[in-house]
Amino acid sequence: MPNGNTLHEVLTAVFQVRNVNEDPEVDNPELCVLLWQRALQPERGAWSLPGGLLREDEDMTTSARRQLAEKVDVRGVAHLEQLSVFSEPNRVPGVRLIASTFLGLVPLDADPDLPTDTAWHPVSALPRTAFDHGVVLTHARTRLAAKLSYTNIAFALAPHEFTMSTLREIYCAALGYQVDATNLQRVLGRRGVLVATGATAPPGPSGGRPPALYRFAESRLRVTDEFAALRPPG
Amino acid sequence: MPNGNTLHEVLTAVFQVRNVNEDPEVDNPELCVLLWQRALQPERGAWSLPGGLLREDEDMTTSARRQLAEKVDVRGVAHLEQLSVFSEPNRVPGVRLIASTFLGLVPLDADPDLPTDTAWHPVSALPRTAFDHGVVLTHARTRLAAKLSYTNIAFALAPHEFTMSTLREIYCAALGYQVDATNLQRVLGRRGVLVATGATAPPGPSGGRPPALYRFAESRLRVTDEFAALRPPG
DNA sequence: ACAAAAGTGTTCGTGCTACACCCATGG
DNA sequence: CCATGGGTGTAGCACGAACACTTTTGT
Numbered sequence: 001m002p003n004g005n006t007l008h009e010v011l012t013a014v015f016q017v018r019n020v021n022e023d024p025e026v027d028n029p030e031l032c033v034l035l036w037q038r039a040l041q042p043e044r045g046a047w048s049l050p051g052g053l054l055r056e057d058e059d060m061t062t063s064a065r066r067q068l069a070e071k072v073d074v075r076g077v078a079h080l081e082q083l084s085v086f087s088e089p090n091r092v093p094g095v096r097l098i099a100s101t102f103l104g105l106v107p108l109d110a111d112p113d114l115p116t117d118t119a120w121h122p123v124s125a126l127p128r129t130a131f132d133h134g135v136v137l138t139h140a141r142t143r144l145a146a147k148l149s150y151t152n153i154a155f156a157l158a159p160h161e162f163t164m165s166t167l168r169e170i171y172c173a174a175l176g177y178q179v180d181a182t183n184l185q186r187v188l189g190r191r192g193v194l195v196a197t198g199a200t201a202p203p204g205p206s207g208g209r210p211p212a213l214y215r216f217a218e219s220r221l222r223v224t225d226e227f228a229a230l231r232p233p234g
Numbered sequence: 235m236p237n238g239n240t241l242h243e244v245l246t247a248v249f250q251v252r253n254v255n256e257d258p259e260v261d262n263p264e265l266c267v268l269l270w271q272r273a274l275q276p277e278r279g280a281w282s283l284p285g286g287l288l289r290e291d292e293d294m295t296t297s298a299r300r301q302l303a304e305k306v307d308v309r310g311v312a313h314l315e316q317l318s319v320f321s322e323p324n325r326v327p328g329v330r331l332i333a334s335t336f337l338g339l340v341p342l343d344a345d346p347d348l349p350t351d352t353a354w355h356p357v358s359a360l361p362r363t364a365f366d367h368g369v370v371l372t373h374a375r376t377r378l379a380a381k382l383s384y385t386n387i388a389f390a391l392a393p394h395e396f397t398m399s400t401l402r403e404i405y406c407a408a409l410g411y412q413v414d415a416t417n418l419q420r421v422l423g424r425r426g427v428l429v430a431t432g433a434t435a436p437p438g439p440s441g442g443r444p445p446a447l448y449r450f451a452e453s454r455l456r457v458t459d460e461f462a463a464l465r466p467p468g
Numbered sequence: 469a470c471a472a473a474a475g476t477g478t479t480c481g482t483g484c485t486a487c488a489c490c491c492a493t494g495g
Numbered sequence: 496c497c498a499t500g501g502g503t504g505t506a507g508c509a510c511g512a513a514c515a516c517t518t519t520t521g522t
Binding site for chain 4: 467
């Protein structure tokens with residue numbers, strides 16, 4: 001059985017930390033993912049990851065960017081990386097469709113317009129998802145959490161400049177547990193991923209010391225904690 | 235431009251730590267990779283990673299196993315995992331060929347028969363490789379080195395039972411630098427990946443204390459050192 | 469003065485490295 | 496009894512977690 005009708009699609013799990021409260025004054029940031037609702041069978045009504053078929057003249061990263069452009073302003077996507085491939089012959093009924101999946105990250109301060117069939121969903125309250133997209137999503141979240149620990153990947157979730165409180169909220173939302181701002185600052189500071197701008201932001205309405213503003217030293221992915229054990233001698 | 239002639243291949247970088255000395259008495263273990271030499275154009279004479287086209291009725295892991303069976307005894311492959319996809323439209327001239335790549339590991343004590351066009355090559359002295367296979371190989375080595383640090387992946391490179399000296403040689407060969415047997419034992423022991431069998435091996439020809447024999451507690455990949463930093467509180 | 473929020477200092481535990489020292493065997 | 500290789504004990508370091516304390520603002 002040679003391969004005649006095998007199609008290749010690209011699917012991207014795009015994450016953003018967003019305020020999930022009706023009242024925009026109340027601060028309740030959560031990790032959200034971009035999904036669109038299927039209008040046609042199969043899986044009508046279920047929510048899908050953005051993506052589509054790979055074209056002959058593009059590689060997968062290019063394709064992911066092109067597909068995303070239909071849903072969000074792609075300039076907002078600050079990081080895009082490959083995850084696994086899903087190739088079970090029957091993952092989508094009726095056709096042989098291989099999915100290469102990606103992880104995409106959008107900074108906190110971006111708020112791109114969306115088509116009417118597309119919306120952000122908090123990962124804590126996902127709707128019914130189509131095909132194996134739920135598995136893809138779990139995979140993407142796991143990868144994001146892992147990389148937050150040993151890389152500077154948070155640059156793609158944070159605004160260009162930010163306070164440590166804001167960065168803490170981003171980490172808490174993405175990891176799903178409480179992170180201490182003190183230690184966060186020290187860990188990232190020691191690794192050289194965070195630099196102070198020198199400026200400060202105005203304090204909140206109820207007073208308090210004005211927070212210092214920070215920036216990520218680089219806006220490309222870099223591994224900052226390579227060897228946990230079995231380091232090279234020296 | 236829809237996708238008409240897009241083909242999908244699976245390529246596997248199979249590694250084994252092997253004694254690379256003419257004299258089998260002298261111990262000089264090195265990390266080796268399985269390659270076959272192309273008899274036809276294009277890239278005639280260059281060495282390729284084992285693999286081939288994906289069939290419609292199989293997923294990629296199945297395909298990788300099937301393709302490898304043509305080159306080695308697949309029972310020898312103790313671990314197989316997905317790496318990245320290479321999808322540049324012109325990575326192979328003339329055809330649109332997407333490559334999904336895998337990492338395969340063969341234990342030290344296996345010595346499978348090989349076809350005449352196929353051979354093990356030490357990674358320190360690679361021949362001319364075909365297409366982008368050199369890049370794939372570098373990628374695979376990096377992934378292997380990383381996983382040796384935070385998982386029990388060495389189970390797939392080690393014999394079923396082994397001495398700490400042997401295990402040390404495996405780590406040295408795979409990582410490319412000297413690893414201390416003392417610390418190796420403690421790190422892996424603490425994590426519970428290594429268990430003592432109770433038995434000992436006979437000492438070498440020049441005497442010495444008989445070494446204890448060990449075994450890996452599991453023969454499936456397990457992450458043993460999840461969070462280097464930003465652990466959940468508790 | 470007091471509350472609130474940010475930032476610093478200090479202590480503690482843990483995991484890894486390095487190296488010295490003890491153990492068991494063959495010659 | 497000595498050389499050889501295996502195993503253990505221990506000191507030191509680096510990193511991160513937790514928490515008390517100081518600093519800077521608004522009211």
